[in-house]
Amino acid sequence: MTGQVLTEVGAVVAAEREGDLVAAYRELVALPLPDGLLRTELLGGQDGHWRIQTLWRDRAALDAMRASPEGPAAPRLFREVGADPVLALFDVKVHHLTFGEPS
Numbered sequence: 001m002t003g004q005v006l007t008e009v010g011a012v013v014a015a016e017r018e019g020d021l022v023a024a025y026r027e028l029v030a031l032p033l034p035d036g037l038l039r040t041e042l043l044g045g046q047d048g049h050w051r052i053q054t055l056w057r058d059r060a061a062l063d064a065m066r067a068s069p070e071g072p073a074a075p076r077l078f079r080e081v082g083a084d085p086v087l088a089l090f091d092v093k094v095h096h097l098t099f100g101e102p103s
Contacts, residue, residue, distance in 0.1 A: 003058045004038070004092040009074035010051040011083035021050060021081045028073055036061020052077070055092070062089075 013021055025042045033040075036057040043051040052074040056062040066072060078085035 002092045002095045004095065005056045005059050005062050006090040006092055007054045007056065007062065007074070008051055008088045008090070009054075009072075009078065009085050010049065010088075011078040011085045012048045013050050013078070013081055013083045015048060017081040017083070018044070018048070018050075021077060021083075024077050024080060025052070028077065034061070034065040034068070036064065050078070050083075 022042065022044075029040065037054060038057055039055040041053050043053065045051070054074065056065075072087075075085040075087065
């Protein structure tokens with residue numbers, strides 16, 4: 001067990017607001033990120049389904065971010081574009097990375 005935690009916040013975003021979501025996410029990750037945030041991605045799927053997945057060093061790092069005055073950013077981004085976010089938490093049980101040739 002790694003102790004890492006993955007959060008996934010998802011929502012269905014109206015097509016006319018998808019550009020706003022992408023721009024807001026880019027602005028967010030250009031700012032200093034919370035301590036313990038290891039990786040984050042904005043994922044776009046079919047039929048307006050979007051996800052923000054974020055990997056945290058451990059539950060304590062996630063809890064510290066949640067307790068901060070700013071609170072969780074991912075749900076806020078979805079609400080700002082008129083979407084209703086849903087949160088899921090996952091404990092990372094096995095972790096494996098491979099690095100391929102850059103494209």
